[in-house]
Structure formats: C-alpha cells, structure tokens
Amino acid sequence: MGNRFILILVDHATRYPEAIQLRSITSPVVGRALMGVFTRMGFPKEVLSDRGTNFISTYMKSLWKECGVTYKFTTPYHPQSNGLVERFNRTLKGMIMGLSEPLRLEWDILLPCLLFAYREVPQKGLGFSPFELMYGHPVRGPLSLVKEALEKAPSKPPQDVFSYMLALRNQTARFRGLAQENLEASQEDMKWWYNQNATLVEFQPGQKVWAMVPVEPRAL
Structure with a gap:
C-alpha cells in the first residue's frame, strides 16, 4: 500500500x-x-x-x-x-x-x-519568502536561475566563515523584523475592512443558537 x-x-x-x-x-x-x-x-x-x-x-x-x-x-x-x-x-x-x-x-x-x-515565493502579508525568513537568504531555485540568466551578474567574492555567519545572523534578524512589520500592517488593513461590515451580537445565558460545523472532504 x-x-x-x-x-x-x-x-x-x-x-x-x-x-x-x-x-x-x-x-x-x-x-x-x-x-x-x-x-x-x-x-x-x-x-x-x-x-x-x-x-x-x-x-x-x-x-x-x-x-x-x-x-x-x-x-x-x-x-x-x-x-x-x-x-x-x-x-x-x-x-x-x-x-x-x-x-x-x-x-x-x-x-x-x-x-x-x-x-521560494514571497508571502503577501510578509513580503519575504518562507525560505528567506527561515535561512536568511533567497533560495537558488528556478526563479533565481531566470534572474541570473537575465542579469548575468558576476559571482560574489568568497567570505570567511565568521564574517558570513555574522552577516547571515544580522540579515535573518532584519528580514524577520521587516516581515513582522509587514504582517502587522496587513492585519490592520484586514481589521479595518472587516469592521466596516461587522455587527456586534450579544447572547444571553441559556439562549439557544445554531452552531455550524464545517466538514471538509478527506480525499483529494
């Protein structure tokens, strides 16, 4: 099986x-x-x-x-x-x-x-790809290959291990900080749009209500 x-x-x-x-x-x-x-x-x-x-x-x-x-x-x-x-x-x-x-x-x-x-695709609310936020640099995938072919950019000079790790740590922290700012801004926009049509509903103790239980199909 x-x-x-x-x-x-x-x-x-x-x-x-x-x-x-x-x-x-x-x-x-x-x-x-x-x-x-x-x-x-x-x-x-x-x-x-x-x-x-x-x-x-x-x-x-x-x-x-x-x-x-x-x-x-x-x-x-x-x-x-x-x-x-x-x-x-x-x-x-x-x-x-x-x-x-x-x-x-x-x-x-x-x-x-x-x-x-x-x-490898940037997330709409974050502005960065999941790979960038996890590892601190863009992944070299199909999109990068196309970009390299168009730009024909020269290779970067090699770095020693300590300099590379320090730069990677700083860049990862910067990416995640910017992603958090983008996420908060996106959430504020969503909150504003939702509140335009939202209606506050208050229920009393013992009041009966309908509860919708969504069921999604398991198979593809």
Missing part, C-alpha cells in the same frame, strides 16, 4: 511548511515523522494541532515531554484557530489537483518539488 496521508507542519514565525507523506497516521508513525523534522530544524517550544487521537495518545504525550514541547489544542469544531495550517492545506491540495492526471497519481514523489515552489 502506498502513501495515503500527509502530515503538515507550518512554522508560525516564517510560514515555512513541512509536508511528510505517510502510509498510516498511527501515533508511532506520526512521532517518527515529527522526529525527522525536529532533528533537522530543532525542537519547538510549542506545538498547536487538532485533537486527533494520534496527537493526544500516551505515546505522543511522552514524546512531547521528552522533547520539551508544550502541546496546545485547537478549539473544537473551529479549524480556523490553526489558520496557517488550514490555509496551507488548501494551497497544497490545489497544487496537487493542478497536476495533470498521470502526475497527480505520483503526488507523493512530487511533494518535495511542490514544497520547494511554495517556499
């Missing part, structure tokens, strides 16, 4: 996504996939996810504890409380569905390429 599931992780600060193809979603399988990411990127301080049984099992609770991770749940029936992941889910699904039929059947093989394409 081939891969049927995708485990999605998104870093809140940089919007940098990880997507791991899985054959099953049992706690041990998910745990091994998470450790594969943690051993490359480092252990996060906090993890936010839905209340799936594979995330709240005894096995996973032990993993969170050993890794020093504070685990938080999304609000029941309200996936928007983990909006970054939900939006990336929709984007990735759209990218897969946009493939031609033969390629769509090999989505798990092409998944790294789809991730690469997403990571």
Whole structure:
C-alpha cells in the first residue's frame, strides 16, 4: 500500500511548511515523522494541532515531554484557530489537483518539488519568502536561475566563515523584523475592512443558537 496521508507542519514565525507523506497516521508513525523534522530544524517550544487521537495518545504525550514541547489544542469544531495550517492545506491540495492526471497519481514523489515552489515565493502579508525568513537568504531555485540568466551578474567574492555567519545572523534578524512589520500592517488593513461590515451580537445565558460545523472532504 502506498502513501495515503500527509502530515503538515507550518512554522508560525516564517510560514515555512513541512509536508511528510505517510502510509498510516498511527501515533508511532506520526512521532517518527515529527522526529525527522525536529532533528533537522530543532525542537519547538510549542506545538498547536487538532485533537486527533494520534496527537493526544500516551505515546505522543511522552514524546512531547521528552522533547520539551508544550502541546496546545485547537478549539473544537473551529479549524480556523490553526489558520496557517488550514490555509496551507488548501494551497497544497490545489497544487496537487493542478497536476495533470498521470502526475497527480505520483503526488507523493512530487511533494518535495511542490514544497520547494511554495517556499521560494514571497508571502503577501510578509513580503519575504518562507525560505528567506527561515535561512536568511533567497533560495537558488528556478526563479533565481531566470534572474541570473537575465542579469548575468558576476559571482560574489568568497567570505570567511565568521564574517558570513555574522552577516547571515544580522540579515535573518532584519528580514524577520521587516516581515513582522509587514504582517502587522496587513492585519490592520484586514481589521479595518472587516469592521466596516461587522455587527456586534450579544447572547444571553441559556439562549439557544445554531452552531455550524464545517466538514471538509478527506480525499483529494
């Protein structure tokens, strides 16, 4: 049996996504996939996810504890409380569905390429790509190759390791600071537009209300 599931992780600060193809979603399988990411990127301080049984099992609770991770749940029936992941889910699904039929059947093989394409494109609200915010410099991908061919820019002179690391640290901090400013400005704009048509609704204790529970199809 081939891969049927995708485990999605998104870093809140940089919007940098990880997507791991899985054959099953049992706690041990998910745990091994998470450790594969943690051993490359480092252990996060906090993890936010839905209340799936594979995330709240005894096995996973032990993993969170050993890794020093504070685990938080999304609000029941309200996936928007983990909006970054939900939006990336929709984007990735759209990218897969946009493939031609033969390629769509090999989505798990092409998944790294789809991730690469997403990571190198600047985010609208941040002004930088997820790769830039994570690593402090643009990734050399297809867009860079086109730019290099057009500009025919000469190669930069080599730097010693200390100078390179110092410049990289400063540039990463500057990128993330600018991204935060762009995000806050974008959020203020969205808040203003939302408030133009928003209506305050107050409910009384014991009052009955309708609750809409959105259900998305699982299959691609």
